[in-house]
Amino acid sequence: MQTSTKRRTPEELLEQVQAEEAYEKRGRLKVFLGYASGVGKSFRMLDEGRRRAERGQDVVVGAVQPQRASEIEALLSKLRVIPLRPIDGNTVMDVDAILKRHPGVCLVDGLAYDNPPGSRNASRWEDVEQLLDAGISVITSVNIQYIDELRERVAKITGKVVTQTVPRKFLNSADEIVVVDAPPEMCIRTQDAEMKARATTQAQKLSELREIALLFAADVVDLQLEQYLQRNGMTQTFGAQERIMICVTPRANAAAMIASGRRNADRFHGDLTVAYVRQPEISADDQAALDRNLAIARDAKAHIEILDGDDPIQTILSFAREHGVTQVFVGHSTHEHWWERLTGTPLDRLIRDANDIDVRVFPH
Amino acid sequence: MATRPSRGRLKIYLGYAAGVGKTYQMLEEAQELKRQGRDVVIGYFEPHGRKDTIARTEGLEFVPRRKGEYRGTTFDDMDTGAILARHPEICVVDEFPHSNIPGSEHDKRWQDAQLLLDAGIDVLTTMNIQHLESLNDQVFRITGVRVRETIPDWVMQQADQVVMVDLTPRALLNRLARGVVYPPDKAVEALKNFFQESTLVALRELALRQTAHEVEIRQVDYNSPGFQITPTDGDIGDEPPRSQERILILVTPDPSTAMLIRRGKRVADYLHADCFAVAVQQENNGGDSNGAVERHLNFARNLHIEARLLGGHDVAKTVVEFARLNGVTQLFLARPSEGRWSTFGGRNLVQQVVRLARDMQVIIVADRNRQQAK
Numbered sequence: 001m002q003t004s005t006k007r008r009t010p011e012e013l014l015e016q017v018q019a020e021e022a023y024e025k026r027g028r029l030k031v032f033l034g035y036a037s038g039v040g041k042s043f044r045m046l047d048e049g050r051r052r053a054e055r056g057q058d059v060v061v062g063a064v065q066p067q068r069a070s071e072i073e074a075l076l077s078k079l080r081v082i083p084l085r086p087i088d089g090n091t092v093m094d095v096d097a098i099l100k101r102h103p104g105v106c107l108v109d110g111l112a113y114d115n116p117p118g119s120r121n122a123s124r125w126e127d128v129e130q131l132l133d134a135g136i137s138v139i140t141s142v143n144i145q146y147i148d149e150l151r152e153r154v155a156k157i158t159g160k161v162v163t164q165t166v167p168r169k170f171l172n173s174a175d176e177i178v179v180v181d182a183p184p185e186m187c188i189r190t191q192d193a194e195m196k197a198r199a200t201t202q203a204q205k206l207s208e209l210r211e212i213a214l215l216f217a218a219d220v221v222d223l224q225l226e227q228y229l230q231r232n233g234m235t236q237t238f239g240a241q242e243r244i245m246i247c248v249t250p251r252a253n254a255a256a257m258i259a260s261g262r263r264n265a266d267r268f269h270g271d272l273t274v275a276y277v278r279q280p281e282i283s284a285d286d287q288a289a290l291d292r293n294l295a296i297a298r299d300a301k302a303h304i305e306i307l308d309g310d311d312p313i314q315t316i317l318s319f320a321r322e323h324g325v326t327q328v329f330v331g332h333s334t335h336e337h338w339w340e341r342l343t344g345t346p347l348d349r350l351i352r353d354a355n356d357i358d359v360r361v362f363p364h
Numbered sequence: 365m366a367t368r369p370s371r372g373r374l375k376i377y378l379g380y381a382a383g384v385g386k387t388y389q390m391l392e393e394a395q396e397l398k399r400q401g402r403d404v405v406i407g408y409f410e411p412h413g414r415k416d417t418i419a420r421t422e423g424l425e426f427v428p429r430r431k432g433e434y435r436g437t438t439f440d441d442m443d444t445g446a447i448l449a450r451h452p453e454i455c456v457v458d459e460f461p462h463s464n465i466p467g468s469e470h471d472k473r474w475q476d477a478q479l480l481l482d483a484g485i486d487v488l489t490t491m492n493i494q495h496l497e498s499l500n501d502q503v504f505r506i507t508g509v510r511v512r513e514t515i516p517d518w519v520m521q522q523a524d525q526v527v528m529v530d531l532t533p534r535a536l537l538n539r540l541a542r543g544v545v546y547p548p549d550k551a552v553e554a555l556k557n558f559f560q561e562s563t564l565v566a567l568r569e570l571a572l573r574q575t576a577h578e579v580e581i582r583q584v585d586y587n588s589p590g591f592q593i594t595p596t597d598g599d600i601g602d603e604p605p606r607s608q609e610r611i612l613i614l615v616t617p618d619p620s621t622a623m624l625i626r627r628g629k630r631v632a633d634y635l636h637a638d639c640f641a642v643a644v645q646q647e648n649n650g651g652d653s654n655g656a657v658e659r660h661l662n663f664a665r666n667l668h669i670e671a672r673l674l675g676g677h678d679v680a681k682t683v684v685e686f687a688r689l690n691g692v693t694q695l696f697l698a699r700p701s702e703g704r705w706s707t708f709g710g711r712n713l714v715q716q717v718v719r720l721a722r723d724m725q726v727i728i729v730a731d732r733n734r735q736q737a738k
Contacts, residue, residue, distance in 0.1 A: 030532070176532035179572070207579050214528065214576035221569045228562055238506045238566040240573070260725070267634045269573065326730075332722050348715055351728050355699070358627070361718055361726045 020231065027132040030176040031111075032141040035213035036206055041141035041180045042109050046075040048139055049107045053079060058104040062131070062138075063093040063124065065109050079107070090116035095127045098136070105137045112146035112164040125166045141180075142166055144213045157208050172223055179217045181210070215269050239326045242270030246302070246329040247316055249276070250286035254293035257329050257362050262300045264327070274302040275319065277312040313350050320357055327358040372481040374523040376460065377490045378575060380567040381559065382412075383545030384531040386490040387458055391420035394456050394488060398424065403453040407480070408442040408473070410458045414544065424456075432465045439465045444476040447485070454486040461495040461513040474515055491515060493571040497667060498630040501623045506566045507558060517633060518668045521581065528575040533564035577634070609637035612692040614683050615664065615671065616643065616713070617656035620698040620731060625664050627729045628696040637694070641671040642686060644679040680716035687724060694725045 030048075034041035042065060053059040061081040068076070082098055084091035092115045098106055108131075113124040121127050128138050145154040148165040155161045171177065222241050246261045248254045258274060265272040274297035276290065297304050309315030320328055333345045344352075351359050375393075377386040387410070398404045405425045411418050427450055430443035441464055447455055457480070462473040470476050477487050494503045497514040504510050520526065531539075540551050540559055613628040615621055625641060632639035641664040643657045657673070664671040676682030687695050700712045711719075718726050 176534055178532055179528060179530050181528045181530055181575070204583065207583055211576050211579040211583070214572050214579065217530075218569050218572035218576065221565060221572060225562065225565045225569065228565060232562075238569075239502055240506070240566045240569040264631075264635070269576065332718070344715070347718065351699075351714060351718070354728070354730065356730045358730045359728045361728070363723050363725070 016231070023231075025135055027135050027137040028175045029128070029132055029137070029173065030139045030178070031171060031174045032139070032178050032180055033171075033213055033217055034141065034143045034180045035209040037143065039180045041143070042072060043069075043075070044178070044180055045107055045109065045139050045141045046072060046079065049105065050075055050078050052105055060098065060101060060103040060106055062098050062106040062108045063110060063113075064107075087116045087118055092116060092119045093124060093127050095120050095130060098131060099134055102134070103136060105139060106131055108138055108140045111140045111142040112162070112166045114164045123164070123166070125170050129170070142171070144209065144216060147171065147216070150212060150216065153212065154209065157205050172220055174220065175224075177217050177220045179213055181214070218269075239324065241324075242268035242327065243323065243325045244270060244272050244327045244329065245316075245320050245323075245325040246272070246274045246297075247277070247331075248274055248290070248293045248297070249279075249331070250282065250289040250293070251364075252293065252331040253362060253364050255296055257331065258293075258296050258300045258302065260362070261302070261329055270326075272300065272302040273305055273323070273325070274300075275305040275307055275316065277307045277309060277315050279312075313346055313353065316350065317353055317357075320354075325357055327360055328354060329360045329362060331362050332364055370484060372483070372485040372487055373525075374477070374481055374487050374489070375525045375527065376520060376523045377488070377529050378493060378526050378571055379490070379529045379531075380493050380571040381536060381564055382492070383536055383539055384529050386492075386529045388417045388420055389527075389529050390456060390458070390488050390490055391417065391424075394424060394454070395420065397454055405447070405450060405452040405455055407444075407447045407455040407457045408459070408462075409456065412545075413547070416544075425452075427455075432468065434465045434467065441465055441468065442473060442476060444469070444479055447480060448483055451483065452485060454488065455480055457487050457489045460489040460491040461515050463513050472513075474519055478519075493567060493574055496520060496574065498626045498633070499570060499574070500626055502570065503567070506570075507563055509558065516667050517629065520578065521633075523578075526575055526578040528571060530568075530572075533561050533568060536564060537561065609635050609694060610690065610692045611635075611637045611639045611694045611696060612683075612687050612690070613639070613641040613664070613669070613696045614643070614679075614698075614717070615641050615657060615660045616679075616698065617654075617660075618698055618701065619656075620701075620729075621656075621660045622663060623731070624696060624698040624729045625660065625667065625669065628727075629664075629667050629669055631694075631696075631727075639669050640690075641669050642674050642683060643671075644674050644676050644682045646677065646679065680713060680720055684717060684720040687721065692724060694727060695721055696727045696729060699728055699731050 032041040032044045046061070046064075049059045049061065059079060061076065061079050063084060064072070064076065064081075082094055082101065085094040085097070093108065108124065108128055111125050111128065115122060115124060115127070121130065128140060131138050144150050145158065145160070145162055146165050147168055149168045151162060151165055218241075225238070225240075242265065244261050244265050246254075246257050248257070254274075261272050261274075264270070274294070276294065282290070294304060305319065307315050307319055309318075316328065319325075328350070330347065330350060333347050347361065351361075377390045379386040391409075394404050394406070405427050406421060407427050408429070409421060409426070427443060427447050429440035430446070432439050432441055442457065457473065457477050460474050460477065464471060464473060464476070470479075477489060480487050493499065494507070494509075494511050495513055495515050496517060498517045500511060500514060536545075537555075537559065539545050540555060543551060545551065546554055609632075611628055611632045613625055615625070628641075629639055631637075641661065643661055645654065645657070661671040661673065674682055674686060683695070686692075695717065697714055697717060700714050714728055718728075
């Protein structure tokens with residue numbers, strides 16, 4: 001493991017100090033993430049509230065779902081609840097009352113709930129933002145079907161379309177995110193063929209939702225790690241997420257490389273970048289070929305990076321290290337100059353200097 | 365032919381560090397199963413002096429441990445024979461990657477668990493992500509610790525279920541500080557080493573991604589025509605569809621070969637590709653390197669990679685020809701050690717292979733043990 005401290009400009013340091021101060025003042029956000037109703041996310045949220053209250057923290061319940069199981073009722077009886085405020089036959093979390101009461105921790109269920117017209121904010125997650133800004137920590141729970149960016153994918157699986165959503169950006173800002181991972185039941189032991197078929201479809205759907213939730217959490221965690229390392233001035237790569245960087249040239253067999261890169265990135269649920277190191281004096285034909293290659297990259301939804309540097313190999317490798325790349329894709333050399341028989345080709349040099357990064361060489 | 369009992373189901377509670385609550389959650393499930401009237405026993409339980417966890421064993425039947433002696437010290441360990449004789453429906457086996465006392469019938473507890481499964485007993489067990497074989501090098505890079513007790517990936521793939529026991533690193537650090545995980549002196553030590561927040565966050569990410577992967581590969585099973593939630597014994601055509609990719613790993617005496625094998629196998633698993641390994645035995649080579657090659661080939665076989673030894677004068681030529689004959693699309697090689705890059709004195713193996721194998725992908729695997737370049 002290696003840790004190093006980057007030398008930073010005064011502006012960067014000031015920015016860091018300000019970011020730290022803002023971070024210190026803000027409440028902490030903890031999210032229990034579920035992938036189906038009934039996995040127990042509300043229970044986990046309230047149970048954590050109970051334990052914190054028992055340890056002496058000042059905990060209140062800001063909002064809970066109207067229909068409750070008996071075990072939830074039992075937990076609620078042990079907690080202080082700030083009642084919802086009625087508005088024209090609807091209810092809304094009483095943000096003013098909570099701000100006035102100013103607890104250490106506020107429990108908020110139903111994060112995606114749309115507030116009725118005339119409320120302080122349009123959505124409950126914006127209410128939560130306000131509590132956090134006031135320095136109140138919030139523990140909340142949300143089902144992945146309500147995450148705006150996942151909504152369509154989830155709807156395809158469940159067949160249910162929801163209208164109330166929470167933006168991914170808000171969940172990315174969470175200090176802690178927990179997956180409530182109760183898998184589809186271990187044993188589907190029913191003998192009835194029809195029941196079995198239904199249970200199977202159900203298990204299949206649940207397992208797809210479960211995968212989405214786990215990967216969502218992993219991505220948020222990856223982001224948190226990056227932010228944590230930045231806050232602490234550490235440059236470090238752990239390679240927990242696969243990051244693939246494809247180096248294209250005008251002559252490269254980019255279609256094959258990008259197709260393979262996309263497949264690998266998808267399989268590993270990793271990240272895909274296509275990079276080109278700008279070359280001086282490139283012919284019109286080459287420019288056209290390069291544009292075609294970059295168009296393929298765009299179609300494959302890769303990040304595209306145009307890099308500048310005198311030494312292409314150095315340029316590629318320093319970009320790769322800065323961005324935690326785990327695999328670099330390059331093409332085989334098309335031909336070898338006589339002097340390269342002695343000095344080695346640029347490809348030899350890339351392979352030699354790549355050290356802690358995989359190099360994948362592609363046929364033309 | 366006698367009908368064999370169907371194989372037991374394996375469920376793994378996967379965590380990323382001590383203290384996240386794997387054993388606790390496993391015991392909760394054992395209690396629940398008992399309430400449902402199932403025949404549950406504890407085959408092995410490691411209390412670690414944690415009161416809450418110990419309380420969860422109340423009312424569950426323990427199969428007494430087996431006493432053994434090693435170098436004058438008495439140890440007790442899981443008594444697999446006694447469990448088989450008792451033959452419960454479900455058995456709780458804590459700490460899956462544990463090594464048995466030397467001289468036991470099997471080296472590893474996971475091998476004992478296989479016996480229970482073979483006998484039709486369902487097994488609930490716990491492990492941390494650090495112990496998965498194919499992640500060994502990444503874990504070393506994250507933690508600086510080389511984990512010796514590993515579980516081959518195929519064992520986890522055979523599990524019917526992998527559940528992630530998730531707790532945020534901050535909550536875990538709080539637990540540690542409150543003395544729930546370790547006694548105070550040990551907790552201070554742990555905080556200095558393994559339990560640094562960035563390390564925990566990275567390990568947690570690995571565990572989340574691995575669990576997602578385990579969920580995903582089981583979906584293929586759900587989709588297959590003869591759907592069964594229990595994997596078959598492997599002799600029925602229920603395999604997930606293979607991709608067109610064929611991966612070949614070149615085994616050499618170089619110590620980095622273990623890392624190469626782990627990485628090649630991991631990529632093959634993720635791509636659903638066939639994976640095999642070969643070494644080339646040069647006629648006039650010393651016995652020492654042959655020993656290392658044999659060890660590496662056996663290591664590959666333990667990970668369920670088909671491995672064989674080829675004869676030939678020229679390693680690069682032999683392996684590339686073999687790859688072509690067998691329709692290999694991806695050839696995995698280790699990085700040559702630093703000293704082998706002198707260009708004037710001829711080419712090293714990687715350079716030779718890269719020049720010969722222009723018709724396939726050649727992957728030169730990173731040295732994940734090495735410190736990052738400046």
